[in-house]
Amino acid sequence: MVKQDRAARTRQSLIHAAAEVFAQEGFAPASLSTISRRAGVSNGALHFHFENKKALAQAVEDEAAKTVRRITDEGTDRGGCALQALVDTTHELMSGLADDIVIRAGFELGGDPARGAEPRLRREWQRWIEDMLRRAEAEGALAEGMSPHDASPAIVAVTVGLEVLGSKDRGWLSEETIAGFWDLMLPRLASRQKPVPVSSPPAGGPRRTVMPSAQATD
Amino acid sequence: MVKQDRAARTRQSLIHAAAEVFAQEGFAPASLSTISRRAGVSNGALHFHFENKKALAQAVEDEAAKTVRRITDEGTDRGGCALQALVDTTHELMSGLADDIVIRAGFELGGDPARGAEPRLRREWQRWIEDMLRRAEAEGALAEGMSPHDASPAIVAVTVGLEVLGSKDRGWLSEETIAGFWDLMLPRLASRQKPVPVSSPPAGGPRRTVMPSAQATD
Numbered sequence: 522m523v524k525q526d527r528a529a530r531t532r533q534s535l536i537h538a539a540a541e542v543f544a545q546e547g548f549a550p551a552s553l554s555t556i557s558r559r560a561g562v563s564n565g566a567l568h569f570h571f572e573n574k575k576a577l578a579q580a581v582e583d584e585a586a587k588t589v590r591r592i593t594d595e596g597t598d599r600g601g602c603a604l605q606a607l608v609d610t611t612h613e614l615m616s617g618l619a620d621d622i623v624i625r626a627g628f629e630l631g632g633d634p635a636r637g638a639e640p641r642l643r644r645e646w647q648r649w650i651e652d653m654l655r656r657a658e659a660e661g662a663l664a665e666g667m668s669p670h671d672a673s674p675a676i677v678a679v680t681v682g683l684e685v686l687g688s689k690d691r692g693w694l695s696e697e698t699i700a701g702f703w704d705l706m707l708p709r710l711a712s713r714q715k716p717v718p719v720s721s722p723p724a725g726g727p728r729r730t731v732m733p734s735a736q737a738t739d
Numbered sequence: 740m741v742k743q744d745r746a747a748r749t750r751q752s753l754i755h756a757a758a759e760v761f762a763q764e765g766f767a768p769a770s771l772s773t774i775s776r777r778a779g780v781s782n783g784a785l786h787f788h789f790e791n792k793k794a795l796a797q798a799v800e801d802e803a804a805k806t807v808r809r810i811t812d813e814g815t816d817r818g819g820c821a822l823q824a825l826v827d828t829t830h831e832l833m834s835g836l837a838d839d840i841v842i843r844a845g846f847e848l849g850g851d852p853a854r855g856a857e858p859r860l861r862r863e864w865q866r867w868i869e870d871m872l873r874r875a876e877a878e879g880a881l882a883e884g885m886s887p888h889d890a891s892p893a894i895v896a897v898t899v900g901l902e903v904l905g906s907k908d909r910g911w912l913s914e915e916t917i918a919g920f921w922d923l924m925l926p927r928l929a930s931r932q933k934p935v936p937v938s939s940p941p942a943g944g945p946r947r948t949v950m951p952s953a954q955a956t957d
Contacts (some may be wrong), residue, residue, distance in 0.1 A: 547853035610879030630826060632903060635765035635853070640907060675920040678911065679893055682900030689858060693896070702893040709926045 532570050534560040536584050539577045540626035544688065549635035561611075569602050578630050578638075583643060585627020586642055592617060593649045603656035604710070604717050608703050610653075611680055612696065612720070614646070617686055619694035629683045664712050672710055677707075696720065750788050752949040754802050757795045758844035760905065766796060767853035776867050792848055796848050796856075803845020810835060813869045821874035822881075822928070822935050828871075829898055830914065830938070832864070836902055836911040846902050851921050865895045890928055898926075914938065 542551045553574055557567040571577040596610030617624045631640035642673035654669035654676075663672070681701055687694035703719035711717055756778035760769045771792055775785040789795040814828030835842045849858035872894075873888035882889070897920055906913040921937035929935055 546850060547767060547851060549765060550853045569778075623762030632907075633765060634763060634847075635768045640904075653862060661757055666880065671919050672923060673918045674911070675897055675923050678916075678920065679897040680900065680902030682898065685903050686858075686861070686896060686899055689850075692896070693892070696893045698896075701889050702896065705890060705893050705927050706923050707927075709923050 522689075528570075531560070531566055532580075535562065535567055535570055535577065536580050537623060539579045540585075541622040543578065544622055544626040544629055545583060547634045548574070548630060549637060553577075554621055575636075579604075580635060581623060582627045582630050582638075582641060585624045586619060586622055586645065588621065589614065589627070589642055589645065593646070596649075597652070600718070602660055602662055603653045604660075604707075606705075607657070607676075608651065608652045608719060611676075611703075612699050614680070615683060615687070615694045615699050616696075618687055619691050625684075625688055629688060632685075641680055643677075646680065647673070649664055650676050650680075662712055664710060667710060673705075675706070746788075749780055749784055750798075753780065753785055753788055753795065754798050755841060758799045758803075758841040760841055761796065761799060761851075762844040764846055765853060766792070766848060766851045771795075793854075795945075796854060799841060800845045800848050800856075803842045804863065806835065806839065806842055807832065807845070807860055807864065811864070812849055814871070815867075820878055820880050820935070821871045821876075822925075825868065825871045825875070825894075826925075826935060826937060828867075829894075829921075830917050832898070833901060833905070833912045833917050834914075836905055836908050839844060843902075847906060853868070861895075861899055864898065865891070868894050868898075881929055882928060885928060890924075893924070 533554065536658065539551070539556045542556050542559060544659075546555075553567055556577065558562050559568070567577075571580065574589045593610060595608045596613070598610075599606055601665060618628070620631060628642045630636055631642050651669055651673045654663070654673055655714050657663050658669055683698065683702075692698070700720045703717075707717055707719060751942055753774065757769070758773045760774050760777060769792065772782060775782050785795075791799065799955075810831045811828060814824045814831070817824055817827075829952070836846070838847065848854055849856060849860050869887055869891045872881070875881050876887055881887070882899055897956045901911050901916065901920075910916070918938045921935075925935055925937060
């Protein structure tokens with residue numbers, strides 16, 4: 522039992538170390554020995570858990586997908602209106618991307634052409650947004666003439682853009698950026714009867730409020 | 740003179756072939772012999788023009804930056820209001836990304852962690868958007884209480900998201916997707932006095948109208 526615990530812990534360390542190295546260097550240049558060294562385990566231990574680099578990348582993506590699904594399931598299951606759940610869940614996802622290297626690497630691995638895989642997390646996220654917009658439509662919460670089909674591409678694109686930009690500069694994943702985006706979108710998206718707050722309720726204190734600017738980063 | 744022409748043509752073929760291979764495989768796995776073969780030139784000819792893979796990637800990015808700058812300069816220089824120029828120029832850029840592999844590879848190379856470079860094209864594009872929003876503000880074209888600082892992150896993020904998603908599925912770069920995004924943003928962004936059409940005027944016939952959907956791509 523103790524042995525199983527240790528094996529599970531080693532596996533988690535390897536996934537975390539792999540996520541760091543993949544996010545920093547990309548899939549192709551990342552070496553297994555860098556990953557095992559960073560996890561503090563031997564090459565033999567790495568190969569006991571993962572057959573090759575592809576399997577390790579798959580494990581990082583699986584782990585990220587599990588966390589993202591937990592975040593979206595919480596959004597789906599909460600009571601109240603679907604649009605509010607959509608707003609709050611984008612805040613949760615961006616906060617997850619800012620704080621959790623495994624989620625970030627999971628998204629990036631899906632877009633890395635060197636890996637030759639599908640952008641699985643982006644697809645699952647897109648599908649969830651489309652589902653929530655259909656729920657919002659059924660609730661009569663979308664503005665007149667606005668359909669899920671009209672609204673989803675922009676919402677998917679803005680969140681994928683923030684994910685990609687945020688991998689180089691966390692300021693893009695700040696509470697302020699997400700709230701600013703919803704402030705721009707919601708007046709046209711939502712019907713007038715039901716106001717939707719653009720900010721997520723604070724959970725665990727204030728978040729980052731740095732606003733990204735090209736001028737400031739020169 | 741004829742010799743110089745031929746050298747320039749070979750250089751352009753190599754840049755084009757490199758853009759294709761980088762976009763398809765990523766920077767790290769791309770091999771110089773695949774690139775020279777695709778360009779229909781010898782390895783020696785490649786090395787006459789480019790010292791190594793890094794120099795070739797730099798040339799692709801430079802070439803893409805030149806085209807993007809031409810697109811944004813046209814936007815800056817046209818008469819009329821800055822918001823309309825912003826809308827039209829996003830259409831032009833997305834159309835460029837859909838049709839020109841060099842622009843697409845130039846953007847992607849900036850985000851490839853294996854290359855270890857800055858996301859230069861995304862930065863330049865961001866800076867241009869910020870400039871145009873400041874111009875729009877000076878023209879009194881932004882809605883009351885809306886500042887360039889509030890609006891630019893969402894516009895930058897949505898265009899970067901479309902660029903990234905469009906690299907796997909051109910539907911994201913369609914006229915319809917961009918128009919849908921502006922239809923969501925403009926009512927909150929622009930002051931009420933001056934209506935801004937969300938679609939770019941057609942130049943050279945109708946564009947792609949496929950709408951991306953996660954459901955449809957399964």
